[in-house]
Amino acid sequence: MANFDVHRILIDQGSSCDVIYSGLFKTLQLAEKNLVPYVGADLQGLNGSTTKPWGYVDLIVTFGEDKAMKSVKVQFLV
Template identity: 85%
Template sequence: MTEKNLVPYVGSDLQGFSGSTTKPWGYVDLIVTFGKEKAMNSVKVQFLEVDCPSLYNCIIGRTTLAELFAVSSTIQLKLKYYTKDGQVATINGDIAA
Protein backbone atom coordinates (compact mmCIF):
# COMPACT_ATOMS: atom_id res chain seq x y z
CA MET A 1 0.00 0.00 0.00
CA THR A 2 1.38 3.38 -0.92
CA GLU A 3 0.38 6.82 0.24
CA LYS A 4 -1.36 7.55 -3.08
CA ASN A 5 -3.80 4.66 -2.35
CA LEU A 6 -5.00 6.42 0.82
CA VAL A 7 -7.86 8.89 1.04
CA PRO A 8 -6.88 11.89 3.22
CA TYR A 9 -8.24 11.62 6.76
CA VAL A 10 -9.98 14.77 8.01
CA GLY A 11 -11.29 13.50 11.36
CA SER A 12 -9.87 14.05 14.82
CA ASP A 13 -6.67 12.52 16.15
CA LEU A 14 -6.81 9.01 17.60
CA GLN A 15 -6.17 8.64 21.31
CA GLY A 16 -4.51 5.56 22.82
CA PHE A 17 -5.09 3.99 26.22
CA SER A 18 -2.05 5.81 27.59
CA GLY A 19 -3.45 9.18 26.50
CA SER A 20 -1.03 9.62 23.58
CA THR A 21 -2.50 10.81 20.29
CA THR A 22 -1.66 10.11 16.66
CA LYS A 23 -2.93 11.48 13.37
CA PRO A 24 -3.88 8.84 10.78
CA TRP A 25 -2.07 9.12 7.43
CA GLY A 26 -5.33 8.38 5.62
CA TYR A 27 -7.80 5.58 5.07
CA VAL A 28 -8.81 2.98 2.53
CA ASP A 29 -12.11 1.13 2.08
CA LEU A 30 -11.70 -2.59 1.35
CA ILE A 31 -14.09 -5.53 1.02
CA VAL A 32 -13.15 -8.07 3.70
CA THR A 33 -14.42 -11.65 3.63
CA PHE A 34 -14.83 -13.42 6.97
CA GLY A 35 -14.93 -17.22 6.98
CA LYS A 36 -14.73 -19.79 4.18
CA GLU A 37 -17.16 -21.44 1.77
CA LYS A 38 -20.71 -21.57 3.20
CA ALA A 39 -19.65 -19.59 6.28
CA MET A 40 -18.50 -16.57 4.24
CA ASN A 41 -19.74 -13.05 4.80
CA SER A 42 -18.19 -10.05 3.05
CA VAL A 43 -18.47 -6.46 4.28
CA LYS A 44 -16.86 -3.15 3.37
CA VAL A 45 -14.38 -2.10 6.07
CA GLN A 46 -12.68 1.28 6.44
CA PHE A 47 -9.05 0.91 7.54
CA LEU A 48 -7.15 3.86 9.02
CA GLU A 49 -3.40 3.85 8.33
CA VAL A 50 -1.44 4.96 11.39
CA ASP A 51 2.20 4.97 12.46
CA CYS A 52 1.84 3.12 15.73
CA PRO A 53 3.58 0.06 17.18
CA SER A 54 1.05 -2.72 17.72
CA LEU A 55 0.84 -6.45 18.28
CA TYR A 56 -1.96 -6.57 15.70
CA ASN A 57 -2.01 -6.23 11.91
CA CYS A 58 -5.40 -4.53 12.14
CA ILE A 59 -8.12 -3.86 14.67
CA ILE A 60 -11.71 -4.60 13.65
CA GLY A 61 -13.96 -1.91 15.10
CA ARG A 62 -17.48 -1.82 16.45
CA THR A 63 -18.95 -0.63 13.14
CA THR A 64 -17.70 -3.72 11.32
CA LEU A 65 -18.74 -6.05 14.15
CA ALA A 66 -22.23 -4.51 14.10
CA GLU A 67 -22.52 -4.93 10.32
CA LEU A 68 -21.58 -8.61 10.70
CA PHE A 69 -23.92 -9.03 13.70
CA ALA A 70 -20.78 -10.42 15.35
CA VAL A 71 -19.82 -11.13 18.95
CA SER A 72 -16.17 -11.50 19.89
CA SER A 73 -14.62 -13.28 22.86
CA THR A 74 -11.08 -12.18 23.59
CA ILE A 75 -10.48 -14.84 26.24
CA GLN A 76 -11.62 -17.65 23.90
CA LEU A 77 -10.07 -16.09 20.76
CA LYS A 78 -13.35 -16.51 18.85
CA LEU A 79 -15.57 -14.39 16.66
CA LYS A 80 -19.15 -15.55 16.05
CA TYR A 81 -21.15 -13.92 13.28
CA TYR A 82 -24.14 -14.51 11.01
CA THR A 83 -23.61 -15.74 7.46
CA LYS A 84 -25.68 -14.38 4.55
CA ASP A 85 -28.14 -17.30 4.95
CA GLY A 86 -28.63 -16.64 8.68
CA GLN A 87 -26.44 -19.41 10.09
CA VAL A 88 -24.01 -18.75 12.95
CA ALA A 89 -20.35 -19.20 11.98
CA THR A 90 -17.23 -19.12 14.16
CA ILE A 91 -13.72 -17.91 13.43
CA ASN A 92 -11.09 -19.25 15.83
CA GLY A 93 -7.99 -17.23 16.65
CA ASP A 94 -4.50 -18.58 17.13
CA ILE A 95 -2.41 -16.97 19.86
CA ALA A 96 0.77 -18.55 18.48
CA ALA A 97 0.36 -16.80 15.11
Protein backbone atom coordinates in the same frame (compact mmCIF):
# COMPACT_ATOMS: atom_id res chain seq x y z
CA MET B 1 -7.94 -8.62 3.22
CA ALA B 2 -6.52 -6.96 0.09
CA ASN B 3 -5.88 -10.44 -1.41
CA PHE B 4 -3.83 -11.55 1.62
CA ASP B 5 -4.75 -14.18 4.20
CA VAL B 6 -4.78 -12.55 7.63
CA HIS B 7 -4.94 -15.27 10.26
CA ARG B 8 -5.28 -13.23 13.43
CA ILE B 9 -7.04 -9.96 14.14
CA LEU B 10 -8.10 -8.05 17.25
CA ILE B 11 -11.75 -7.02 17.32
CA ASP B 12 -12.84 -4.29 19.71
CA GLN B 13 -16.61 -4.06 19.50
CA GLY B 14 -16.58 -0.90 21.59
CA SER B 15 -14.31 0.97 19.20
CA SER B 16 -15.81 3.69 17.04
CA CYS B 17 -13.32 3.15 14.19
CA ASP B 18 -11.47 0.33 12.44
CA VAL B 19 -7.68 0.79 12.51
CA ILE B 20 -4.81 -0.94 10.75
CA TYR B 21 -1.26 -0.05 11.70
CA SER B 22 1.21 1.31 9.16
CA GLY B 23 3.22 -1.94 9.27
CA LEU B 24 0.23 -3.97 8.09
CA PHE B 25 -0.58 -1.33 5.46
CA LYS B 26 2.93 -1.82 4.03
CA THR B 27 2.76 -5.63 4.35
CA LEU B 28 -0.46 -5.61 2.31
CA GLN B 29 1.56 -3.74 -0.35
CA LEU B 30 -0.90 -0.88 -0.47
CA ALA B 31 0.35 2.41 -1.88
CA GLU B 32 -0.07 5.76 -0.15
CA LYS B 33 -2.01 6.87 -3.24
CA ASN B 34 -4.76 4.48 -2.03
CA LEU B 35 -5.24 6.61 1.09
CA VAL B 36 -8.05 9.13 1.34
CA PRO B 37 -7.02 12.14 3.47
CA TYR B 38 -8.29 12.06 7.05
CA VAL B 39 -9.54 15.41 8.36
CA GLY B 40 -10.88 14.30 11.75
CA ALA B 41 -9.35 14.68 15.20
CA ASP B 42 -6.21 12.87 16.31
CA LEU B 43 -6.68 9.38 17.74
CA GLN B 44 -6.06 8.90 21.45
CA GLY B 45 -4.65 5.67 22.84
CA LEU B 46 -5.43 4.04 26.15
CA ASN B 47 -2.26 5.52 27.65
CA GLY B 48 -3.32 9.07 26.67
CA SER B 49 -0.91 9.45 23.75
CA THR B 50 -2.28 10.83 20.48
CA THR B 51 -1.45 10.12 16.85
CA LYS B 52 -2.50 11.63 13.54
CA PRO B 53 -3.78 9.01 11.07
CA TRP B 54 -2.21 8.96 7.58
CA GLY B 55 -5.68 8.64 6.06
CA TYR B 56 -8.21 5.93 5.44
CA VAL B 57 -8.61 3.12 2.94
CA ASP B 58 -11.55 0.93 1.94
CA LEU B 59 -10.70 -2.80 1.85
CA ILE B 60 -12.80 -5.87 1.12
CA VAL B 61 -12.61 -8.19 4.14
CA THR B 62 -13.82 -11.79 3.89
CA PHE B 63 -14.90 -13.60 7.06
CA GLY B 64 -15.44 -17.34 7.38
CA GLU B 65 -15.02 -20.16 4.88
CA ASP B 66 -17.08 -22.04 2.32
CA LYS B 67 -20.84 -21.61 2.85
CA ALA B 68 -20.31 -19.39 5.90
CA MET B 69 -18.16 -16.92 3.93
CA LYS B 70 -19.15 -13.26 3.79
CA SER B 71 -17.28 -10.34 2.20
CA VAL B 72 -17.82 -6.75 3.30
CA LYS B 73 -16.18 -3.43 2.53
CA VAL B 74 -14.55 -1.96 5.64
CA GLN B 75 -13.14 1.55 5.95
CA PHE B 76 -9.88 1.46 7.93
CA LEU B 77 -7.92 4.34 9.42
CA VAL B 78 -4.19 3.91 8.83
